[in-house]
Amino acid sequence: xxxxxxxxxxxxxxxxLLVLFLPLITLFYFRYLVAQQHKTERLVTDxxxxxAEYPLDVALPDFASVANQVAALSQLAGxxxxxxxxxxSRLKESLAxxxxxxxxxxxxxxxxxxxxxxxPWLKEKEVPKTGIVVCVGxxxxxxxxxxxxxxxxxxxxxxxxxxxxxxxxxxSPHTRTFLRATSKDIHFLDLSKIFDNSLIGLKGWATKPFxxxxxxxxxxxxxxxxxxxxxxxxxxWDDYEGLRDTGTLFFHDRAVTxxxxxxxxxxxxxxxxxxxxxxxxHLNSSSLFYKxxxxxxxxxxxVYFDKSRPELYVTALFAAWMxxxxxxxAITWDTFWGDKESYWLAAExxxxxxxxxxxxxxxxxxxxxxxxxxxxxxxxxxxxxxxxSDAADDEPFWTNMGIWQNKEDKSLGFANWTxxxxxxxxxxxxxxxxxxxxxxxxxxxxxxxxxxxPKNATEVLATQAAWYWRDWTEDxxxxxxHDESRWRPxxxxxxxxxxxxxxxxxxxxxxxxxxxxxxxx
Numbered sequence: 001x002x003x004x005x006x007x008x009x010x011x012x013x014x015x016x017l018l019v020l021f022l023p024l025i026t027l028f029y030f031r032y033l034v035a036q037q038h039k040t041e042r043l044v045t046d047x048x049x050x051x052a053e054y055p056l057d058v059a060l061p062d063f064a065s066v067a068n069q070v071a072a073l074s075q076l077a078g079x080x081x082x083x084x085x086x087x088x089s090r091l092k093e094s095l096a097x098x099x100x101x102x103x104x105x106x107x108x109x110x111x112x113x114x115x116x117x118x119x120p121w122l123k124e125k126e127v128p129k130t131g132i133v134v135c136v137g138x139x140x141x142x143x144x145x146x147x148x149x150x151x152x153x154x155x156x157x158x159x160x161x162x163x164x165x166x167x168x169x170x171x172s173p174h175t176r177t178f179l180r181a182t183s184k185d186i187h188f189l190d191l192s193k194i195f196d197n198s199l200i201g202l203k204g205w206a207t208k209p210f211x212x213x214x215x216x217x218x219x220x221x222x223x224x225x226x227x228x229x230x231x232x233x234x235x236x237w238d239d240y241e242g243l244r245d246t247g248t249l250f251f252h253d254r255a256v257t258x259x260x261x262x263x264x265x266x267x268x269x270x271x272x273x274x275x276x277x278x279x280x281x282h283l284n285s286s287s288l289f290y291k292x293x294x295x296x297x298x299x300x301x302x303v304y305f306d307k308s309r310p311e312l313y314v315t316a317l318f319a320a321w322m323x324x325x326x327x328x329x330a331i332t333w334d335t336f337w338g339d340k341e342s343y344w345l346a347a348e349x350x351x352x353x354x355x356x357x358x359x360x361x362x363x364x365x366x367x368x369x370x371x372x373x374x375x376x377x378x379x380x381x382x383x384x385x386x387x388x389s390d391a392a393d394d395e396p397f398w399t400n401m402g403i404w405q406n407k408e409d410k411s412l413g414f415a416n417w418t419x420x421x422x423x424x425x426x427x428x429x430x431x432x433x434x435x436x437x438x439x440x441x442x443x444x445x446x447x448x449x450x451x452x453x454p455k456n457a458t459e460v461l462a463t464q465a466a467w468y469w470r471d472w473t474e475d476x477x478x479x480x481x482h483d484e485s486r487w488r489p490x491x492x493x494x495x496x497x498x499x500x501x502x503x504x505x506x507x508x509x510x511x512x513x514x515x516x517x518x519x520x521x
Contacts, residue, residue, distance in 0.1 A: 062271070062274065062331075063271045063274075063275075063322070063331070063345075063349060064271045064272075064273075064274030064275040064349065065274075066098070066318060066321060067271070067275045067277075067318070067346075067349035067350050068275055068276075069098055070098075070314055070315065070317070070318045070346070070349075070350045071350040071351055073091075073094060073095060073098070073314050074310065074311035074314040074315065074350060074352065075311075076091055076094070077091060077111070077112060077310030077311060077313065077314050078310050078311055080112050080310070081111060081112050081310045088112055088113075091112070092104050095314070095317065098317075098321075099317050099320070099321055100196070100199055101195045101196045101199040101200050101324065102195075102213075102317060103194075103195075103196075106193075106194050106195075107194065107213065107214060108214070108215070108216035109215065109216045109217065109218060109307065110313070111218070111307060111308050111309070111310050111313050112310060114218075129217055129218055129219065130159060130217060130218075130219040130220075130221065130234050130237070131159055131160045131161065131162060131215065131216070131217035131219075131220065131221070132151075132159050132160070132161045132162070132217075132220075132221045132223050132233065133161075133162040133163075133164055133189070133211045133212065133214075133215040133217070133220055133221070133222055133223070134147065134161065134162070134163055134164070134211075134222075134223045134224070134225055135163075135164045135165070135207045135208050135211050135224075135225065136163045136164070136165055136171055136179070136225055137165060137166075137170045137171055138170070138171055138172055138175055140225045140226065141171075141175055141178075141179070141512065142509060142512060143224075143225040143226040143402055144163070144179065144225040145179070145182065145508045145509070145512055146226075146228070146402060146403055146504075146505045146508065146509075147223065147225055147226070147227060147228070147229075148161060148179070148182050148183055148186070149182060149504045149505065149507075149508045150228060150229065150403075150501050150504060150505070151229065151233075152182070152183045153504050154497065154500045154501050154504055155229060155231065155232060157229075157232055157233065157234075158185075159221075159233065159234060160185040160186075160187065160217075161183065161185060161186050161187070162186075162187045162188070162189050162211075162215055162216070162217070163176075163179060163186060163187070163188050163189065164188075164189040164191055164207060164210075164211035164214060164215075165188070165189070165190060165191065165207075166190075166191050166192050166197070166202040166203070166207055167190060167191075167192040167193075167197075170192075170202075174519050176188055178512070178515050182508070187216075189211065189214050189215070191207060191210050191211060191214055194210075194214045195210055195214075199324065200320075200323075200324040200325060201324065201325030203325075204338070205323070205338035205339040205340075206323040206324075206325070206328060206339065208222060208224075208300070208323075208339050209316065209319045209320035209322075209323050209339060209342060209343070210320050210323075212303070212305055212307075212316050212319075212320070213307075213313075213316050213317065213320055215307075217307075218306065218307050218308035219237070219304075219305075219306050219307070219308065220304075220305050220306075220307055221233050221234075221302065221303070221304055221305075222300075222302070222303040222304075222305065223301070223302050224300075224301035224302070224400065226301070226400065226401055226402040226407070227301045227302055227398055227399070227400055228398060228399050228402060228403050228501065229397070229398045230395065230396050230397060230398060230399075230494065230497060230498075230501075231390065231395075231397060233302075233398075235390075236249055236304060236391070236397075237304075239390065239391035239392065240355065240357075240391050242355025242356070243304055243355055245353070245355065246352075246353045246354050246355045247305070247306030247308075247309045247312050248303075248304060248305055248306070248312065248343075248344075248347065248354040248355055249303075249304035249355050249356070249357070250298050250300070250303060250304075250343060250344050250354065250355070250356045250357070251298065251299045251300075251301075251302060251356070251357050251361070251388045252297065252298065252299060252356060252357060252359065252360045252361055252426070253294070253296040253297060253298055253299045253340070253360070253361055253386065254294075254296070254299075254360065254361050254386060254465070254467045254469065255288060255293070255294050255360040255361070255423065255461055255464035255465065255467075256294055256295060256467050256469050257293070257294060257295055257457065258294075258295025258296060258469070259295070260295070260335075261289075261292070261294065261295035261296075262292070263335065264289075264295065264296075264335060264336060264341075265289060265290055265292060265451060266443050266451065267335050268283075268290065268345065268348070269290075269443055269449050269450075269451050270443060270447075270449055271349055272348070272349065272449070273447070273448065273449035275349055277349065277351055279348075280348055280351075280353075280354075282348075282354070282355075282356060283348065285427060285430060286356065286358070286426050286427045286430070287426070288360065288426055288429070288430070288435070288460070288464075290451075290452075291430065291435050291438065291452050291454060291460075292438075292451065292452055292453065292454035293435065293454050293457055293460050293461060294360075294461075296336075296337065296340065296341070297341055297344065298340050298341055298343070298344055298356075299340065299361055299386050299388070299400055300338075300339060300340040300341075300342075300343060301386075301398075301400040302388070302398055303343050305343070311350075311352050312347075312352065315346045315347050315350060315352050316343075316346070318346040318349075318350065319339075319342040319343050319345075319346040322339075322342045322345070322346065323339050323342060344356070357388060357389070357391075358425040358426060358427065359388075359389055359393075359422055359423060359424075359425055359426065360423055360426060360464045360465065361386035361387060361388060361400075361465070362386075362387040362388065362389060362396065362420055362421055362422040362423070362465055363382060363383065363384075363385070363386070363387055363420065363421050363465045363467070364382070364383040364385060364387055364396075364399070364415070364417040364419070364420050365380040365381060365382045365383065365417065365418070365419050365420070365421065365479060365487065366380060366381045366382075366383075366405070366416045366417055366418050366419075367379065367380050367418045367419055367489075368380055368381065376477065377477075378477055378479065380419065380479055380487075381405075381476055381477065381479065382475060382476050382479030383405060383406055383415070383417060383476070384401065384406060384407070384408060384467070384469075384472045384475060384476065385399050385400055385401040385402075385404075385406075385407065386399065386400045386401070387399045387400075387420055387422075389422050393422065395490070395491060395494050396420055396490075396494070403415050403501055403502060403505050405417075406472070406476060408472050409473075414502045414505065414506070415498065415502065417490060417498065418489060418490060418495075419487045419488060419489055419490060420487075420488055420490060421465045421481055421486050421487050421488070422465070422486065422488070423463050423464035423465050423486070424463040424464070428463075429460060429463040429464070433456075433459050433460045433463070434455050434456045434459060434460065435454070435460050438452035438453055438454065438455060439452065439453045440452055440453070441453055461482075462482040462483070463482070464482075465481065465486075466480060466481050466482055
């Protein structure tokens, strides 16, 4: 060995420096690693102390207090994912303290529990598994059947589907048997066996965020039973840059003013102020809701959530907390409409980046013949359903409220849509109208929290699809739009797909009707 080193030094004298300094470099490197480990351990200890000592009214804490704890726990979760030598039981205990209904041992997927080491010979990261979870009860089985048959028989989609429910009283065994027969990759999640229902009171919309957490899929697409996709749901991960960057994708509601609109955005502003957090770039530049022009931000019938990111997993727990019975009765559902704002709001209050589609909801209509126009005194009949565009603004991606012409009046039958109307991108609307230069005023005389004062709502909302939400019958018959040239005909290929979706819906509806008669006899 010595003779070999001597030979190398004779041939390359400069290499003696490497021989001399290599042990020193190695020593400094290991000292650096040890210092970094100690630094991480101190940070973990400080964060755990912060969470444990944070003053919190466990019975009914305010959103801002929980948001600050969630922000700390999100940071902790990220550290535990990166430093696998840390004792993860401390994270488990801290989360269970804040969310007593959460039990890691009963969940099929928790990111730090199911973490896989990246294989060094693979150049690209492994893509987390994607799947759909939908909440179904005996009251919306038909909608769920339409959703499943469309995905599996029309779109030929291969994503596995989980059906979440809250015990046999919510979704009967006979109904589950019928649903299971519709596709080979249908699985069931009984949320009442995963969570302590005495602590959360699973009911209606409240089941959705808990289904998101209970799903075994790292990349979960949370879907309402009455949503209708017109192309593959998973394409959003390729098409939407915001989804790839943040791991989330949310969709906007209708551009309409509503009762309690001001109370809702004031609540958001006040909670941000209490949490010591400034509004995100999204709220400041891409939200007609936060500017004060419309009453609701999100249509939560479809939510994309990458739970393999630890900060998003903890954010999902925060969204679920907003919908436990005590909190939803006192705050969430008293302020907002069900769970719909919980997902983005949980991210906003904790400072976690999130993404929305760039438009407010679009809408469908049926163009009438000249003879029909004379009878109905209108060129078209509109649907109240919200429509959401694909990322390229080429065609509708999905719609809420089912495949009916008008879910509010099923006597009209299945959809006969011929056109769709998509408004201008929200960011463009804000930049090119008076909404870009609004005055800020404090929410109260003694408050440092400010909100913009909306002006000239007519000008701003003229860039979006119009809705008359107070009277859907009148809305359907009138359906006046600010810019009639924005009505675009649906392509022949899209209409052919729509007819296939309706045909499958008719078939499964007939089969389900026969099954119900059989079960009742």
